[in-house]
Amino acid sequence: MTIISHRINGQKTGSGDSTPVFNPATGEESARVWSGGAAQIDAAVKAAAAAFPAWAATIPSKRAKVMYEMRRLMGANADALARAISAEHGKMRADALGEVARGLEVVEFACGIAHLLKGAYSPGVSAGMDSYDQRQPLGVVAGITPFNFPAMVPLWMMPMALACGNAFILKPSERAPSAPNLLHDLWLEAGLPPGVLNVVHGGKAAVDAILDHPGIAAVSFVGSTPIAEYVYTRGCAAGKRVQALGGAKNHLVVMPDADLDQAADALMGAGYGSAGERCMAVSVAVPVGEKTAEALVARLKPRVAALKVGPATDASAEMGPLVTAAHRDKVSHYIDAGMREGATLVVDGRGLKLQGYENGFWLGGTLLDHVTPDMTVYKDEIFGPVLSVVRADSYERAVALINAHPFANGTAIFTRDGDVARDFCERIQVGMVGVNVPIPVPVGTHSFGGWKSSVFGGHGVYGPEGVHFYTRLKTVTARWPTGLRGGAQFHFSAR
Numbered sequence: 084m085t086i087i088s089h090r091i092n093g094q095k096t097g098s099g100d101s102t103p104v105f106n107p108a109t110g111e112e113s114a115r116v117w118s119g120g121a122a123q124i125d126a127a128v129k130a131a132a133a134a135f136p137a138w139a140a141t142i143p144s145k146r147a148k149v150m151y152e153m154r155r156l157m158g159a160n161a162d163a164l165a166r167a168i169s170a171e172h173g174k175m176r177a178d179a180l181g182e183v184a185r186g187l188e189v190v191e192f193a194c195g196i197a198h199l200l201k202g203a204y205s206p207g208v209s210a211g212m213d214s215y216d217q218r219q220p221l222g223v224v225a226g227i228t229p230f231n232f233p234a235m236v237p238l239w240m241m242p243m244a245l246a247c248g249n250a251f252i253l254k255p256s257e258r259a260p261s262a263p264n265l266l267h268d269l270w271l272e273a274g275l276p277p278g279v280l281n282v283v284h285g286g287k288a289a290v291d292a293i294l295d296h297p298g299i300a301a302v303s304f305v306g307s308t309p310i311a312e313y314v315y316t317r318g319c320a321a322g323k324r325v326q327a328l329g330g331a332k333n334h335l336v337v338m339p340d341a342d343l344d345q346a347a348d349a350l351m352g353a354g355y356g357s358a359g360e361r362c363m364a365v366s367v368a369v370p371v372g373e374k375t376a377e378a379l380v381a382r383l384k385p386r387v388a389a390l391k392v393g394p395a396t397d398a399s400a401e402m403g404p405l406v407t408a409a410h411r412d413k414v415s416h417y418i419d420a421g422m423r424e425g426a427t428l429v430v431d432g433r434g435l436k437l438q439g440y441e442n443g444f445w446l447g448g449t450l451l452d453h454v455t456p457d458m459t460v461y462k463d464e465i466f467g468p469v470l471s472v473v474r475a476d477s478y479e480r481a482v483a484l485i486n487a488h489p490f491a492n493g494t495a496i497f498t499r500d501g502d503v504a505r506d507f508c509e510r511i512q513v514g515m516v517g518v519n520v521p522i523p524v525p526v527g528t529h530s531f532g533g534w535k536s537s538v539f540g541g542h543g544v545y546g547p548e549g550v551h552f553y554t555r556l557k558t559v560t561a562r563w564p565t566g567l568r569g570g571a572q573f574h575f576s577a578r
């Protein structure tokens with residue numbers, strides 16, 4: 084059986100323990116992946132630290148050339164990347180290609196790095212004195228990523244960190260390790276010197292080694308909230324700069340004046356696309372008013388029941404399997420809990436079997452109505468194809484509901500009323516907001532990040548926030564010879 088290797092200093096390596104990688108559609112173990120720990124992280128840090136000075140000294144426009152070439156190579160290899168993603172995650176080919184395209188946006192943004200690293204310049208801040216900013220790389224930085232976007236989330240980090248002049252170590256999810264390796268190989272083909280980028284596979288041992296290693300200056304994490312909090316706390320305690328993005332419970336408000344067919348379409352895609360395994364998936368629909376709720380549920384019910392579930396190789400399927408059997412069972416147990424706690428099960432996706440794929444990790448689309456804020460299905464992130472309907476009797480109640488939830492990654496409102504939409508954008512306590520857009524993932528020129536328990540640390544990822552996270556600000560104040568005369572000064576001078 085293939086054992087998927089680390090990439091350290093441009094070399095494929097691996098030894099010791101390994102963990103299984105599954106094809107979620109068949110339930111078969113398709114490969115194993117080496118499980119790195121302190122020794123592999125230390126080797127990666129040594130390689131990265133040795134490669135860093137030359138890479139940091141490479142002028143930004145030359146670093147940008149690598150970005151341009153990576154952009155071309157990703158276009159040429161989009162199919163291979165999508166196949167690797169679908170084989171280990173289970174998502175549909177179109178969805179996997181979409182993920183590659185969203186990752187590519189960040190590479191494209193990083194092509195403009197020379198412009199993005201420009202600092203502010205203030206001539207004549209005092210007699211004969213000028214002041215200017217420099218943004219310098221941090222050194223060796225690391226990224227820890229989740230299973231659900233094996234290419235896109237690493238690409239939220241790598242292009243930004245590398246274009247800014249850092250050396251980067253990626254610790255991808257052990258459940259979907261192939262696409263990250265493929266990305267590494269493409270970066271090297273694009274001209275990145277060996278050692279500037281390293282990939283170490285594994286689980287907790289590798290993560291802890293990153294958090295404790297004194298040679299790593301900063302850590303970007305994307306994953307579930309408990310692990311995000313752990314990574315943030317331990318990484319900060321070790322003196323690192325840390326950004327840690329966590330889980331979500333995204334609400335979509337449907338106002339009485341909304342186009343209900345459009346809202347139902349949006350909920351189908353945002354609730355069940357990628358089997359709900361997206362941090363920006365909509366997992367709660369909030370229709371305002373009983374009439375809106377009845378009409379919305381009537382539209383959703385037949386469509387959820389008819390959702391076509393299948394393997395990524397079936398072009399007619401709309402939704403794939405869940406990532407592991409354990410995760411499928413966990414989501415199933417949430418549905419049990421919802422029923423026990425009094426929700427109405429409108430469509431039940433449990434127990435789904437597919438002919439020819441009897442051992443796949445399947446769960447059909449599920450719709451729960453009359454969900455209330457005290458229920459477990461409302462409080463927890465489920466991360467599966469389960470949409471809960473929480474009925475609100477007014478717009479104010481809908482806003483209060485969302486603002487009271489600890490998760491605050493994304494949210495959306497569907498309405499034709501500009502005043503209501505504007506008020507929603509102003510008052511809602513959530514990091515990314517959509518107006519008639521169900522999944523408001525910011526484009527590559529903006530930055531991504533939630534609020535409250537959906538993020539720990541002060542920066543969003545990619546875009547301008549990514550440049551700030553991966554660089555340190557230095558401000559130079561310079562005086563030239565004519566201003567040097569005048570003797571020692573022992574106080575701040577008034578300008």
Ligand code: NAD
Pocket residue numbers: 227228229230231232236254255256257285286287290291305306307308310311328329330331361362464466492533537
């Ligand atoms: P996860 O938290 O289980 O794993 C994320 C990373 O942490 C992986 O690399 C994993 O190996 C590592 N890890 C797991 N357990 C650990 C432990 N005990 N100690 C140290 N490291 C550990 O998340 P996942 O299941 O891979 O991904 C799904 C989660 O990620 C969901 O909660 C989803 O909302 C979240 N997510 C968030 C965003 C965002 O931008 N906010 C984006 C994608 C996914």
